[in-house]
Amino acid sequence: MANMKVRIGSLELANPVIAASGTFGYGVEFADKLDLRKIGAFATKGLSLKKRAGNPMPRICETPSGMINSIGLENVGLDAFESEKLPLIRKTGARVVANFFGETQGEYVAAAARLDAMDGVHALEMNVSCPNVEKGGIEFGSDPVLLEKLTASVRKAVRKPLIVKLSPNVADVRPLAMAVQNGGADAISAINTLKGMSINVRTREPKIRRVFGGLSGPAIRPVAVRMVYECATTVKIPIIGLGGITTVEDALEFLIAGATAVQVGTMNFVEPSICERLADELSKWCDAEGIADVNDLVGSLKLG
Amino acid sequence: MANMKVRIGSLELANPVIAASGTFGYGVEFADKLDLRKIGAFATKGLSLKKRAGNPMPRICETPSGMINSIGLENVGLDAFESEKLPLIRKTGARVVANFFGETQGEYVAAAARLDAMDGVHALEMNVSCPNVEKGGIEFGSDPVLLEKLTASVRKAVRKPLIVKLSPNVADVRPLAMAVQNGGADAISAINTLKGMSINVRTREPKIRRVFGGLSGPAIRPVAVRMVYECATTVKIPIIGLGGITTVEDALEFLIAGATAVQVGTMNFVEPSICERLADELSKWCDAEGIADVNDLVGSLKLG
Amino acid sequence: MKRKIIRHESLGGRYRSMDFEWPDDGAKPGQFVMVRISDSTDPLLRRPMSIANLEDGLMSIIYNVAGRGTSLMAEKRAGEAVDVLGPFGTSFDPPKNASHLLCVMGGVGAAPFLFLKKRNKDRKMVGFYGAANKDGLGISIPMDEMHFATEDGSVEKRGLVTDVLLEHPAMKNRDAHIMACGPKGMLRAVDEICVKHKISGELSLEERMGCGFGVCLGCAVETDAGNKRACVDGPVFKAGTIRWRT
Amino acid sequence: MKRKIIRHESLGGRYRSMDFEWPDDGAKPGQFVMVRISDSTDPLLRRPMSIANLEDGLMSIIYNVAGRGTSLMAEKRAGEAVDVLGPFGTSFDPPKNASHLLCVMGGVGAAPFLFLKKRNKDRKMVGFYGAANKDGLGISIPMDEMHFATEDGSVEKRGLVTDVLLEHPAMKNRDAHIMACGPKGMLRAVDEICVKHKISGELSLEERMGCGFGVCLGCAVETDAGNKRACVDGPVFKAGTIRWRT
Numbered sequence A, B: 001m002a003n004m005k006v007r008i009g010s011l012e013l014a015n016p017v018i019a020a021s022g023t024f025g026y027g028v029e030f031a032d033k034l035d036l037r038k039i040g041a042f043a044t045k046g047l048s049l050k051k052r053a054g055n056p057m058p059r060i061c062e063t064p065s066g067m068i069n070s071i072g073l074e075n076v077g078l079d080a081f082e083s084e085k086l087p088l089i090r091k092t093g094a095r096v097v098a099n100f101f102g103e104t105q106g107e108y109v110a111a112a113a114r115l116d117a118m119d120g121v122h123a124l125e126m127n128v129s130c131p132n133v134e135k136g137g138i139e140f141g142s143d144p145v146l147l148e149k150l151t152a153s154v155r156k157a158v159r160k161p162l163i164v165k166l167s168p169n170v171a172d173v174r175p176l177a178m179a180v181q182n183g184g185a186d187a188i189s190a191i192n193t194l195k196g197m198s199i200n201v202r203t204r205e206p207k208i209r210r211v212f213g214g215l216s217g218p219a220i221r222p223v224a225v226r227m228v229y230e231c232a233t234t235v236k237i238p239i240i241g242l243g244g245i246t247t248v249e250d251a252l253e254f255l256i257a258g259a260t261a262v263q264v265g266t267m268n269f270v271e272p273s274i275c276e277r278l279a280d281e282l283s284k285w286c287d288a289e290g291i292a293d294v295n296d297l298v299g300s301l302k303l304g
Numbered sequence C, D: 001m002k003r004k005i006i007r008h009e010s011l012g013g014r015y016r017s018m019d020f021e022w023p024d025d026g027a028k029p030g031q032f033v034m035v036r037i038s039d040s041t042d043p044l045l046r047r048p049m050s051i052a053n054l055e056d057g058l059m060s061i062i063y064n065v066a067g068r069g070t071s072l073m074a075e076k077r078a079g080e081a082v083d084v085l086g087p088f089g090t091s092f093d094p095p096k097n098a099s100h101l102l103c104v105m106g107g108v109g110a111a112p113f114l115f116l117k118k119r120n121k122d123r124k125m126v127g128f129y130g131a132a133n134k135d136g137l138g139i140s141i142p143m144d145e146m147h148f149a150t151e152d153g154s155v156e157k158r159g160l161v162t163d164v165l166l167e168h169p170a171m172k173n174r175d176a177h178i179m180a181c182g183p184k185g186m187l188r189a190v191d192e193i194c195v196k197h198k199i200s201g202e203l204s205l206e207e208r209m210g211c212g213f214g215v216c217l218g219c220a221v222e223t224d225a226g227n228k229r230a231c232v233d234g235p236v237f238k239a240g241t242i243r244w245r246t
């Protein structure tokens, strides 16, 4: 049996398959759908200091091989997460990546520090695809200087592994990957959703109430694989690749492009047990191909 | 019967449906597949001063609801275009948008000036998703200052309608749309392909020899509609919208988002007569909905 | 879960019914399943469908060919497999002591009431079935009393089904109970009627759904108690709790 | 163009054949058609398939379930429609005065030779059919003389089909003509044999194709005369003109 263990900073995962933030609820919703111990980890819905109600409906629509969402970062807030969700999550034995965000650098640091102190949270994933209300709404994740500062200040506040999740809505992801590494993060996850829009031509209204939303699903996989490759050839810290994974071959694409682990997002909606299945198939694939260690696949792209 | 005529600068098109560059050859290949007089126009394969052989194979691969191409701008060059292709094209009665590019500003201007002088070329479409060899390979289409300068100098050299085709591989398309307008172009077309990558996991080689390629097809439509909307709400010049159009509803999405005309790309491969069909269906749709002028649809998005 | 399709037929008019193998797992009327249209990634998401019956190891759904997903569904044949998850959501729970059970149904929204009646054969139910025209009334339910309304007047009363409801003598009774499933406008009207007449009611809301089991937050419904998810806190909500938006 | 499928069956082993309505429009052996897999946008592109026969108003293709597109194709049933464009490309054009016609076929690459033989019943042809194993030799062609080679030795000669070709007495003859269709390695070997033995030859190249009619430039083949498109300048190319890359 091939070794399936991978390492993200000081965190060791049983295998490289992680359920992506916003597509796996608080994990407990999946307790009857798969064995949470059999997947590498899961990322929580994005958490903020205070509870948020999110955007008005409609919030989702389907697109060719994809979907757009504009949930508006609805979440229960850190208090309820700690008191209501975490005790249940701990019982499942799952590895937990707490995804979080803020509207100011201060909020990011405060949320990170609280999560760092919570028993049962194994790593932090910082979502930087959020507008900085102090800087005229420019996204934290779109400016290398801003991003390095943010990463460094969160880094100082936490001891658990810190993952920074990059936005694909940039001209060049490489300076941002560098900023994250320079800021002292343990890993990068890429990618978040692409900014998209769709219109109901009968009513002439946007299909998403807030007009724009995030495109996810198989449609974006080629963009995601490209960005993961660009990150992996730019920085030394591990990359967690995601965007449109539906099969074990898709997961392998990311590993070969340079990702140490992968996340599965939208497909959790379609096949709730997909993470467990892919973890299993990945292990079988390695055995069938005579690969002793899944880490040997990482970045093994052959250039002609 | 609703009015289907639309205007791009001084050029009047019989209807808003244009076949996109690189997906319609030099038009003559389609003479037996549809009636070229029944579509608004077609854009030629991207032309350069000199003939180009393009990239090594493999150059294309399929992705979920899309494809990646890295043809490498193979084309017959302006001489052969003028002497061999254009005489045949003129016989078809088609409206011709000559798509062109260069590696330096000088090449762009020279190519544009030559095309401007050619009988049977009705408009010019400048592809700016090309590396500037004089500026360390930065894409012309990714820097507003560079782009405005390029547009202005081409503008001075030509009298025919000038369309500038924007790249989606940018953080914010609006400053680039402004640059094009300030440079004096008559219209913007958006979008070109998204940078993508795919890997054959069996061989661990990139599916495209040159590793990266351009993602097109239905998968990118939500990104394209969003960018067209962003352009249309930023500039006054007409927008030509494209990216993943497969049905008349898709074309309508772009018009409602603010495009005056649309282009159909990848789907020409799948259904060679699609442009004629969509032009016809668009006219019928207007009649059925009691819309007297297709221009009334342009930018008619209703915000809640 | 792949299930074998045993029967798949047109009900005449716009609706089709599909029966597939399903164990009696305690699914209740008002609950729904999520159907995967194809193994392809386009269309990508599952489609929610009310359970129209569950009997003798067969589950039935009844659907309207509304768009691309349901047209692809219509191509499946008996003998083939369909990938279904569920049951999900809350169910109708009419009070034991209600004096009258009034079922307000719009178009294909009648589907869950077929199941409800089958599971409550001995309880008297009055159906109010509305649609744009005759074609929209294609689900036949063995209600004890049935009233129809069509917008074009092709069947019985011309107008809205809620007008017919309001005229019914049972509406005078505070112990009556109204259950409704159909388009939003109808549900909102029923909701207002329940509140105004102080009659208890249950409304089945059809929101756009990404997952069906509570994790995508795509199906938020604003209620007096904050955001609820139509898929797990609904689809059946108590009347008088929804904050309607235009 | 939507065409009705008349027959769709397994040939035993790995191959399936599909016959659909098609007028005799002068399609020639070596040419191919582009098959649309589904109305969905995934898979998006058409798949190229050699014409395996055209007779009595029916066109046949023979295919190998290689990936997602061909697996979806395999689900279609007789009576349903398939969307096919073509014929496209160049054809085999064996010289009238050739002393021997030698057909080198690899796996499903035998398909066009079935059509070639049907259209040239009176010309003597020798077939050399190679594959990895027995399963890959599933297309039966009424050649006048047939030789087989399998990599695992399960049928006749163990080894490469080109080795069998080289041993054939006709190879001594400069007026022989070789035609080949199959994997790239085989085609390259045949090409080198033609050049070395100064025998005329034609090679059918299977490049990845986006359109099939010359406009996407996805199927470039490097030749002595510059880039050619496999779909319109090929798929059948003259031996000795290709610039092979590893």
Ligand SMILES: Cc1cc2nc3c(=O)[nH]c(=O)nc-3n(C[C@H](O)[C@H](O)[C@H](O)COP(=O)(O)OP(=O)(O)OC[C@H]3O[C@@H](n4cnc5c(N)ncnc54)[C@H](O)[C@@H]3O)c2cc1C
Binding pocket: C032, C043, C047, C048, C049, C050, C051, C061, C062, C063, C064, C065, C066, C067, C068, C069, C070, C071, C108, C111, C112, C205, C206, C207, C208, C209, C235
């Ligand atoms: C809990 C629940 C139970 C349902 N039960 C049934 C049922 O028993 N029978 C039935 O025919 N339909 C039912 N629906 C509606 C059904 O899910 C949609 O009609 C279906 O998803 C349309 O898919 P499509 O691909 O054919 O159409 P699309 O092309 O996706 O859309 C066609 C039209 O349907 C609308 N639509 C799409 N998804 C939904 C949705 N989730 N809810 C409401 N409208 C939608 C779109 O806005 C559009 O106007 C139910 C919906 C919910 C939420």
Ligand SMILES: Cc1cc2nc3c(=O)[nH]c(=O)nc-3n(C[C@H](O)[C@H](O)[C@H](O)COP(=O)(O)OP(=O)(O)OC[C@H]3O[C@@H](n4cnc5c(N)ncnc54)[C@H](O)[C@@H]3O)c2cc1C
Binding pocket: D032, D043, D047, D048, D049, D050, D051, D061, D062, D063, D064, D065, D066, D067, D068, D069, D070, D071, D108, D111, D112, D205, D206, D207, D208, D209, D235
């Ligand atoms: C002119 C021509 C004629 C052909 N005739 C036949 C035929 O008669 N019967 C037959 O079975 N196949 C034929 N092929 C090959 C056939 O087109 C591919 O096997 C098919 O496209 C695979 O589709 P898929 O979706 O099943 O596989 P995919 O999932 O797309 O790919 C599966 C495998 O097939 C390879 N492949 C994909 N497309 C092509 C292609 N265009 N050419 C070669 N390899 C490809 C991929 O690299 C991959 O290894 C022909 C190809 C060409 C160019």
Ligand SMILES: Cc1cc2nc3c(=O)[nH]c(=O)nc-3n(C[C@H](O)[C@H](O)[C@H](O)COP(=O)(O)O)c2cc1C
Binding pocket: A020, A021, A022, A023, A045, A046, A047, A069, A071, A073, A099, A127, A165, A191, A192, A193, A215, A216, A217, A218, A220, A242, A243, A244, A245, A263, A264, A265, A266, A267, C216, C217
């Ligand atoms: C409905 C939905 C909600 C999401 N919410 C979050 C979130 O709260 N935080 C976050 O970092 N990413 C969020 N994402 C992005 C996903 O984690 C993931 O980056 C993206 O969907 C791409 O992966 P996929 O194509 O596998 O879905 C969300 C995605 C979806 C579809």
Ligand SMILES: Cc1cc2nc3c(=O)[nH]c(=O)nc-3n(C[C@H](O)[C@H](O)[C@H](O)COP(=O)(O)O)c2cc1C
Binding pocket: B020, B021, B022, B023, B045, B046, B047, B069, B071, B073, B099, B127, B165, B191, B192, B193, B215, B216, B217, B218, B220, B242, B243, B244, B245, B263, B264, B265, B266, B267, D216, D217
């Ligand atoms: C094979 C191929 C070749 C292309 N070549 C060019 C080109 O030469 N010049 C150009 O401006 N755009 C080119 N494009 C981009 C298209 O014109 C279009 O912008 C893009 O494909 C998005 O539209 P679509 O999704 O409808 O295909 C090419 C696209 C494809 C698929």
Ligand code: FES
Binding pocket: C208, C209, C210, C211, C212, C213, C214, C215, C216, C217, C218, C219, C220, C229, C230, C231, C232
């Ligand atoms: S449909 Fe996903 S939360 Fe309700």
Ligand code: FES
Binding pocket: D208, D209, D210, D211, D212, D213, D214, D215, D216, D217, D218, D219, D220, D229, D230, D231, D232
């Ligand atoms: S397949 Fe498109 S040019 Fe040959």
